[in-house]
Amino acid sequence: MVSNKLVVLGGGESGVGAAILGKSKGFDVFLSDRGELHAKYREELIRRDISFEEGQHTEAVVLAADLVIKSPGIPDKVPLIVSLHEKGTPVISEIEFASRYTDAKLIAITGSNGKTTTTLLTYHLLKNAGYNVGLAGNIGESFAWQVAEKKFDYYVLEISSFQLDNIVDFHPQVAVLLNITPDHLDRYNYSFQNYTDSKFNIIKNQSARDHFIYFDDSEVILGEFSKREIIPSKLGISLNHEIKEGAWFDDGYLAINSKERPFRQDFSELPIKGPHNAVNAMAAILAAQSVGVETDKIKTGLLSFVNAPHRLEQVAVINGVTYVNDSKATNVDSVFYALGSFSQPVILIAGGVDKGNDYSEIEELVRQKVKGLIVLSVKYEKLRDYFSDIVPQLYITQDVQDAVNQAKSWGVPGDVVLLSPACASFDLFNNYEDRGDKFKAAVRNLEKS
Known part of the structure; x- marks a missing residue:
């Protein structure tokens, strides 16, 4: 007999999708999100008569489930998931x-x-x-x-x-x-x-x-x-x-x-x-x-083929300088690949929330290719200390327009201004998309000036 009580933990795109599929397959579905649901997802659940809660996980309801689908963002080690495992309740992903x-x-x-x-x-x-x-x-x-x-x-x-x-x-x-x-x-x-x-x-x-x-x-x-x-x-x-x-x-x-x-x-x-x-x-x-x-x-x-935004996305060429948005590069390995994509001199804009980065992985490429480093970050010390003796010039800011303006002042025809942060975005931006969009807007402001 199919497990009937299905609890979905997390009310984002994957969670709501799982709840909709569960309901279509005859499950008694309950969706629970500790945060606030996006309005469009709340409306979908109401329209489809799927029970849900937000702002909390009611433990008794979750633990009564026959099957749990959890958001990828919820670690297995959180107490509620541990309790489900101890109880023998299957916990699976949406995929x-x-x-x-x-x-x-x-x-x-x-x-x-x-x-x-x-x-x-x-x-x-x-x-x-x-x-x-x-x-x-x-x-x-x-x-x-x-x-x-x-x-x-x-x-x-x-x-x-x-x-x-x-x-x-x-x-x-x-x-x-x-x-x-x-x-x-x-x-x-x-x-x-x-x-x-x-x-x-x-x-x-x-x-x-x-x-x-x-x-x-x-x-x-x-x-x-x-x-x-x-x-x-x-x-x-x-x-x-x-x-x-x-x-x-x-x-x-x-x-x-x-x-x-x-x-x-x-x-x-x-x-x-x-x-x-x-x-x-x-x-x-x-x-x-x-x-x-x-x-x-x-x-x-x-x-x-047209690639997705924020992945080595060429934004503009202004006075012979190419501006590239690689905001999706949230780790050092991604920056290694990005720097390897260009033979021209690079003005690199990096920084954000460091995830334990080892910058030695890109040190040689930075020496070879980067003519200037702009650190766009609240906590800038690690990048500054590592690269201050490696790059010819270094600038620190917490404002993306200021970063782009500084890059313009350093750039000459043939250069590439590359936003490839090596870090998460949450110190100054909502997410990497927000960071990339604000970088593109700042570049477009240069075009207008």
């Missing part, structure tokens, strides 16, 4: 729940960096080829909501480690693992192995008929191959060496070595730049090939 009610083929993409671009590009390649495909996970509309109300044959899912922590039978036919670098370690008892294990959950239910696409240059990923059985068919990606079955970067070309459909694509023709995006593009191509997309459709899709 696990939604996957139980769809026969669609799933392409699931994870990694510490690059997963949003890869997910969007993979979705674009399938959509461009005429596939009936949905976009979900960490991006777009709720996976569960789409399963409840739409009928897609394929889903491309951006999946975080937090979502993978609470899967049971989630089974993607195509799994992509782009990289594993230290991130969110506070959620994993500061154990990098725990975080790595979470990422590898993406393949735990795959069969020999499925595909596992991975970055073959990652020592962390390759190191795990000796520790665990890899059941699905492996497709590697490399920037440094030829891959017999997979893809590699060959003298400026994306070289796809596939038994069925090998091809080459001049990477310089694509609208996305930098070695990290070469990896993302090869992953998307292999994923699209794995579900049968034809080569000519892949080639046209690659050329027409």
Whole structure:
């Protein structure tokens, strides 16, 4: 008999979507959020006659559940979740729940960096080829909501480690693992192995008929191959060496070595730049090939792709200086990739809420490429102290317009002004989108002056 009392913890996009799917499948649904629900989600719940509370979790109601779906933002170690585990109540993620009610083929993409671009590009390649495909996970509309109300044959899912922590039978036919670098370690008892294990959950239910696409240059990923059985068919990606079955970067070309459909694509023709995006593009191509997309459709899709905002997004060229918004770069690894995307001198705008960053990872690139560092942050001391003797000039501010104005004063034709913060945004902004939008507005003010 199906568990009937379903409690959803968290009333954001994924939580409300899970509640809607639960109700459509006959569950007695109750949604609980410790914060205040967004008005549009509150209205949806009322309209659909789904019971909910906000501003608290009523423990007695939650603990009476037969099944709990929790927001990825709620750690497993909070007392309420611990109590549920002790009681033996299943606690799962929205992606696990939604996957139980769809026969669609799933392409699931994870990694510490690059997963949003890869997910969007993979979705674009399938959509461009005429596939009936949905976009979900960490991006777009709720996976569960789409399963409840739409009928897609394929889903491309951006999946975080937090979502993978609470899967049971989630089974993607195509799994992509782009990289594993230290991130969110506070959620994993500061154990990098725990975080790595979470990422590898993406393949735990795959069969020999499925595909596992991975970055073959990652020592962390390759190191795990000796520790665990890899059941699905492996497709590697490399920037440094030829891959017999997979893809590699060959003298400026994306070289796809596939038994069925090998091809080459001049990477310089694509609208996305930098070695990290070469990896993302090869992953998307292999994923699209794995579900049968034809080569000519892949080639046209690659050329027409438009990336999401805040990811190496060119904002403007003013007096020969290019302004680039990379506000999504909230860790050092992302800044490493961003700096590697440019051969021109860079004026770097960085800073925010430091997550235990190790700036030695980018020190050599900063020495080579950065002609000036602008620290946009309330707590600026760590960046200032690390880079003051490394960069030719350094400026500190808490105002994004002031930061952009200072960058303009340093810039000469051919330079790049790059917002790539390496930090979270919450000291001065609502989120990374807000930071990126305010940076773009500040650049546009330069155009007017």
